[in-house]
Amino acid sequence: MNERPAPGSEPTSAANGEDEAREVGVGPWVGPWPEGDHYDPELLAQGDRRNVLDRYRYWRREAIVADLDNVRHPFHIAVENWSHDFNIGSVVRTANAFNCAGVHIVGRRRWNKRGAMVTDRYQHVHHHPDTSALLEWAHERGIPLVGVDNLPGAVPLESHPLPRSVVLVFGQEGPGLSEEARRDCEAVLSIAQFGSTRSINAGAAAAIAMHAWVRAHVFDQPVDGPTLRTEHTEYPTLS
Numbered sequence: 001m002n003e004r005p006a007p008g009s010e011p012t013s014a015a016n017g018e019d020e021a022r023e024v025g026v027g028p029w030v031g032p033w034p035e036g037d038h039y040d041p042e043l044l045a046q047g048d049r050r051n052v053l054d055r056y057r058y059w060r061r062e063a064i065v066a067d068l069d070n071v072r073h074p075f076h077i078a079v080e081n082w083s084h085d086f087n088i089g090s091v092v093r094t095a096n097a098f099n100c101a102g103v104h105i106v107g108r109r110r111w112n113k114r115g116a117m118v119t120d121r122y123q124h125v126h127h128h129p130d131t132s133a134l135l136e137w138a139h140e141r142g143i144p145l146v147g148v149d150n151l152p153g154a155v156p157l158e159s160h161p162l163p164r165s166v167v168l169v170f171g172q173e174g175p176g177l178s179e180e181a182r183r184d185c186e187a188v189l190s191i192a193q194f195g196s197t198r199s200i201n202a203g204a205a206a207a208i209a210m211h212a213w214v215r216a217h218v219f220d221q222p223v224d225g226p227t228l229r230t231e232h233t234e235y236p237t238l239s
């Protein structure tokens with residue numbers, strides 16, 4: 001059965017919001033419709049302009065989620081959301097790209113969805129009213145929490161082994177990880193910086209940390225360097 005986009009189905013409208021000047025996706029299916037419950041008759045009839053991989057073209061959303069569920073990676077991402085942090089959308093999008101088990105929003109239920117580019121529809125997004133609810137959720141399942149923040153005493157992410165099953169916890173712009181989250185994390189990991197800024201944005205930090213997990217557990221590139229604990233995380237200079 002041909003799963004390729006139908007011929008002659010050049011983009012005709014800007015529909016996924018990613019770049020309003022550029023049209024994406026495929027038009028209506030040309031020829032006899034393919035068989036299978038995963039196909040969405042409406043998409044086959046009208047075209048599929050969503051921001052999904054070609055292999056998921058014309059699939060129902062539920063079918064895509066079920067397919068991703070079969071191969072989700074066992075790491076979770078938690079973000080403390082006390083101030084409508086605009087980075088959360090970007091975190092959700094990256095979490096979808098790396099097929100993480102779940103994203104946990106702690107604090108305010110509402111978050112800025114724009115940066116997620118609709119990827120939240122394919123992701124399991126949980127809400128916890130406060131940090132203790134997140135901690136309880138993780139404890140019940142025996143999943144350790146690892147904070148990601150460049151706080152005094154943090155350990156370099158670059159040399160600290162990441163557990164396979166883990167909740168990586170990120171703080172918000174400004175204050176960073178809450179005191180309560182820090183206390184319950186088995187480690188807090190910092191990402192090496194070399195410029196003048198105090199921090200990178202939470203979306204960028206989350207992407208780096210997720211990719212570190214992928215390198216360790218998908219590409220079998222674990223790190224086992226020294227886990228130095230320093231006042232201000234310091235790194236050797238490359239010369």
Ligand SMILES: C[S@@+](CC[C@H](N)C(=O)[O-])C[C@H]1O[C@@H](n2cnc3c(N)ncnc32)[C@H](O)[C@@H]1O
Pocket residue numbers: 148149150151169170171172173174175176177189190191192193198199200201202203205206
């Ligand atoms: C803008 S930072 C805020 C706080 C930061 N501790 C400070 O001193 O300004 C927001 C979040 O991004 C993540 N983050 C930013 N830079 C990071 C870094 N170099 N290492 C680890 N996490 C970082 C952390 O999760 C942090 O809570």
